[in-house]
Amino acid sequence: MDKNRERDIQIDIMRDLGLVLIVLAHVSPPGIIFNLRVFDVPMMVFVSGMSFLASGKTNINVKDYVISRTRRMVVPLWFFLTLLFLIVYFFKIDALTNMLTPKKILYSYLMYSGICYV
Secondary structure, three states: OOOOOOOOHHHHHHHHHHHHHHHHHOOOOOHHHHHHHHHHHHHHHHHHHHHHHHHOOOOOOHHHHHHHHHHHHHHHHHHHHHHHHHHHHHHOOHHHHHHHOHHHHHHHHOOOOOOOOO
16 A cells, blocks of 8 residues: 555455454354355455555556465465474374375365365
8 A cells, every 4th residue: 555545444344344254254153143254255355456446556567466475375374384284293182183194284285175274
């Protein structure tokens, strides 16, 4: 965001609401709350577009954008997964040892239905 621009509080509120709804999606909320959270991901995609528009950016290099997002999101995830797998392996955490299969480890790093995405 341009330093001279002020934050749009409406976008921030929508982003916060979307994050709360996504968290609710992962804790299996009861009844009406579950029904309210069904638009969480579409809302976040919409808010991302609003944020981009509000940023005033007009010339984005796709390659640089993908590299930047990979560094910001994928690398920390892989670091976390490595740390998690090492802790489970070395401390023999029985409740979590089922995640140490080669398939689950590979799928976790590929972000395809691994331990964090089921």
